[in-house]
Amino acid sequence: MPTQVQLFEVIAIQRDVSKVGMDLSSVMNLVVKRLLNLLKADGAVIELREGNLMVYRAASGIAASHLGMHLEVDASLSGHCVTTAKALFCNDATNHPLVDKKASKAIGIASMLVVPLIHETKTVGVLKVMSTQLAAFKKTDLVLLNLLSEQVAAAIYFCEQLSADKLLQLARRDEMTGLANRSVFMEQLRALFSINHDSQTRFGILIIDMDNLKLVNDSYGHRAGDELITEFATRLTHALPYADCIARLGGDEFGVILNNLLAQDALEPLQRQIREHFYDDLPFEGNLLPLDASIGGAIFPDDGRLLSVLIERADQRMYERKRAKKEVRSNDMVENRFAHQMTSVRSERKLN
Numbered sequence: 264m265p266t267q268v269q270l271f272e273v274i275a276i277q278r279d280v281s282k283v284g285m286d287l288s289s290v291m292n293l294v295v296k297r298l299l300n301l302l303k304a305d306g307a308v309i310e311l312r313e314g315n316l317m318v319y320r321a322a323s324g325i326a327a328s329h330l331g332m333h334l335e336v337d338a339s340l341s342g343h344c345v346t347t348a349k350a351l352f353c354n355d356a357t358n359h360p361l362v363d364k365k366a367s368k369a370i371g372i373a374s375m376l377v378v379p380l381i382h383e384t385k386t387v388g389v390l391k392v393m394s395t396q397l398a399a400f401k402k403t404d405l406v407l408l409n410l411l412s413e414q415v416a417a418a419i420y421f422c423e424q425l426s427a428d429k430l431l432q433l434a435r436r437d438e439m440t441g442l443a444n445r446s447v448f449m450e451q452l453r454a455l456f457s458i459n460h461d462s463q464t465r466f467g468i469l470i471i472d473m474d475n476l477k478l479v480n481d482s483y484g485h486r487a488g489d490e491l492i493t494e495f496a497t498r499l500t501h502a503l504p505y506a507d508c509i510a511r512l513g514g515d516e517f518g519v520i521l522n523n524l525l526a527q528d529a530l531e532p533l534q535r536q537i538r539e540h541f542y543d544d545l546p547f548e549g550n551l552l553p554l555d556a557s558i559g560g561a562i563f564p565d566d567g568r569l570l571s572v573l574i575e576r577a578d579q580r581m582y583e584r585k586r587a588k589k590e591v592r593s594n595d596m597v598e599n600r601f602a603h604q605m606t607s608v609r610s611e612r613k614l615n
Contacts, residue, residue, distance in 0.1 A: 265403050272301050273410050280414050286438040288446070290418045291321035294390070294411055299324050302404050304392040306370065309380070309415065310334070310341045311388035311434055317341040320434045320446045325371050326393065328571070331450030332366065339363040340377055341389045348386045350378040350405055354398040376400040378412045390415060437511040439489060440496035448510035448518045455507070455522060456570050459563060465524040467562045469534070470577040471499070472585060473515035474555040483550060491552050494545050498554065502540040503533065530560035557585035 265273075276297045283289045291309045298307040306324035310317040317334040319326065336342035340361045344351050353359045353375045356367040367375075375393040379386045390412045392400065437444045443451075455466055473495055480488040492515070499517060500509055508520040521533070537558060544551035559581025567573040 265407050269301060269407055273407055276411060277414050280418065287418055287434050288436065288438065288444050290415060291434065294415055295321045295323040298392055298411070301407060302392050302400070305395045306393040308391050309388060310391065312336065312345050317345065318450065325395065329370055330446050331453055334363050334366055340375070341391060344377045344379050344389045345386045348379045348381060350409070352376055352400060371395050373397050374399045376404055376408060378405070378408045380412055380416050382416060440493055440511050442496050443508055443510040445510060445512045448508055448512060448520070451508045451520055452570065455520060456563065463564050465562055465565070467521040467524045467530050467560055468573060468577050469519040469530065469558055469560045470581045471517040471519065471537070472557045472581055474557055474588070475553045476515040479552050483547070487547050487552060490547055491545060491554065495554060498540040499537065502537045524562060527562060527565050530562060534558045534560060557581050557588065559584060
């Protein structure tokens with residue numbers, strides 16, 4: 264039987280999932296992250312069945328960088344779990360006849376445990392934990408995993424009035440902004456990388472980090488911060504209407520995929536174009552919220568011929584821009600403006 268500590272942790276996870284509500288993507292991400300500690304797993308994923316494919320829609324630990332990965336339903340342990348609606352143990356991924364061995368080797372999986380996610384009478388996906396050690400999971404782990412799979416299935420159940428397409432949309436979209444989420448961003452990036460790899464056709468990515476979100480949250484509360492995120496997403500979409508994918512990667516970070524770039528320096532004018540859409544501050548309840556962004560870009564194959572290198576290069580350039588801004592503005596103009604506004608508000612309150 265599971266220990267009392269483990270059962271308490273399951274209850275805590277279930278409670279936190281309930282707080283998230285109908286945001287299916289957030290529910291899935293919360294569960295896979297908390298599973299690492301609960302089962303001492305090295306990785307955890309939720310895969311949803313999409314046609315003949317099993318797609319990583321939430322991933323943590325060693326599987327985190329493989330978000331958006333596709334597996335064939337007919338050639339994977341996850342696919343067999345979906346087809347049979349039965350939990351499956353795999354003590355040795357290198358020898359199991361149902362395992363997609365190429366994918367397991369890429370992630371570093373030695374053993375895993377998979378349980379089905381059942382919506383009404385249909386198995387729509389799986390919850391899977393993995394380890395770099397052989398035979399890492401036991402029957403007590405199955406009990407705990409079943410408890411949490413029911414919670415994820417319940418989140419899907421409460422969306423039962425929606426069509427299957429709508430359910431998948433919930434798993435693919437960021438609830439606050441309506442943009443694609445990190446899973447879709449990585450999925451499309453992998454697909455584009457695969458298509459362009461042999462021909463070496465250029466494509467670009469942008470990693471965009473909002474400036475001032477923490478300042479807004481601290482000064483005016485998270486409702487103002489949420490308004491800023493939503494407006495940021497809207498202006499970003501208007502700035503790049505032809506982008507192949509615009510996604511909220513999480514928190515204050517966004518990602519953009521741009522296919523068929525002709526020149527090595529094609530990203531620079533696009534970055535200027537984005538910044539132009541953030542010149543005007545956002546009016547919010549009598550205050551002006553500052554909109555600005557730090558942007559880093561990378562182009563395949565000029566900046567890297569590996570996907571991981573490309574993402575890292577764009578990320579580094581984004582942080583270089585952010586650091587440069589901080590150095591130039593040692594007495595940050597935005598903070599001074601906020602301090603002035605907050606002083607005015609306090610003065611008005613005293614007068615009243």
